[in-house]
Amino acid sequence: MTLSSSLSPSLSSSSSSIRLLTDVVARSSRIRPPSPMRRWTSSSSSSSSSSSSSDRTMVLEKPAKFNPPSHGSRLRSSSLPKHYAPPLSAAEVARRRAGDYPGVMAPEGSWAHWVWHSRLLHTCITMGALFALALATFFLNYTHNSxxxxLVPPLSDLWHQPGYFFSAWKNVMILHDRHLAAKAYDRRMANLDDVAKRQYYMKMHGIETKSLITMVLGTDGEKEAEGRMGRMGRSGLRGGMGLLLLRLLMRWMRLRLGTRRRRRRNGLDYGE
Structure with a gap:
């Protein structure tokens, strides 16, 4: 009896200590840190999952049907109310139409409305400005380039001596036109003289251009020479056949003479 009573407190204390140790071991196994291998496998799995998710393109789900918005971007003007008051009377509408408001175009029937909307007035203003510019350019051409x-009179003479002013302007215009006509005539005569000198030079050196018409019909000088020779030999040659033979003979002699001149100029004359 005494032995069992003495062993019971020792057994109870040992069982409580064993239970306490098992609780400590269980807690330590629950909160121990993960191993390095487990940490590496978890990081590699997370990186592979992120790379695979970034490689895949995001595909949106196809809608079942097109659902338009509940309202348009712009409302129709007909649906908007014109005013939020009772309808206006005719007198009120006329009064508002004839009223002049700041920052708004002038009402119809007013002087300002006619000035802004008259096409005839704007046409007259435009044409008047263009005519004034043309007239000023016409007279400034004489006062600066003539x-x-x-000899151009000053503008002050228009009020003091209008007759002298207009007569002086008339004389300046006449002299200016005569000067331009003389310059044009001199320029034209210089061009004609240059052409005549060029033709004479080409004729003297035998380098003139020949055309089929001049070779067959001849020039005016050749026709006059042929006419003189025809009149001289008309008594001996009767009919058109003689004149034709004479013209062919003259043409052959002229070509022969031109050939000899060209050979002599080139140093190829063989004494023919």
Whole structure:
């Protein structure tokens, strides 16, 4: 009896200590840190999952049907109310139409409305400005570019001596036109003289251009020479056959003479 009573407190204390140790071991096994291998496998799996998710393109789900918005981007003007008051009377509408408001175009029937909307008035203003510019350009051409600009009267003479002013302007215009006509005539005569000298030079050196028409019909000088020779030999040659033979003979002699001149100029004359 005494032995069992003495062993019971020792057994109870040992069982409680064993239970305490098992609780500590279980707690330590629950909260121990993960191993390095487990950590590496978890990081590699997370990186592979992120790379695979980035490689895949995101595909949106196809809608079942097109669902338009509940309202359009712009409302129709007909659906908007014109005013939020009772309908206006005719007198009120006329009064508002004839009223002049700041920052708004002038009402119809007013002087300002006619000035802004009159096409005839704007046409007259435009054409008047263009005519004034053309007239000023016409007179400034004489006062700045004419060789007789010193004879142009001053503008003050228009009020003091209007007759002298207009007569002086008339004389300046006449002299200017005569000067332009003389310059044009001199330029034309210089061109004609140059052409005549060029033709004479080509004829003297035998390098003139020949055309089929001049070779067959001849020039005016050749026709006159042939006419003189025809009149001289008309008594001996009767009929058109003689004149034709004479013309062919003259043409052959002229070609022969031109050939000899060209050979002599080139140093190829063989004494023919």
């Amino acid at each position: 060789p007789y600009k010193d």
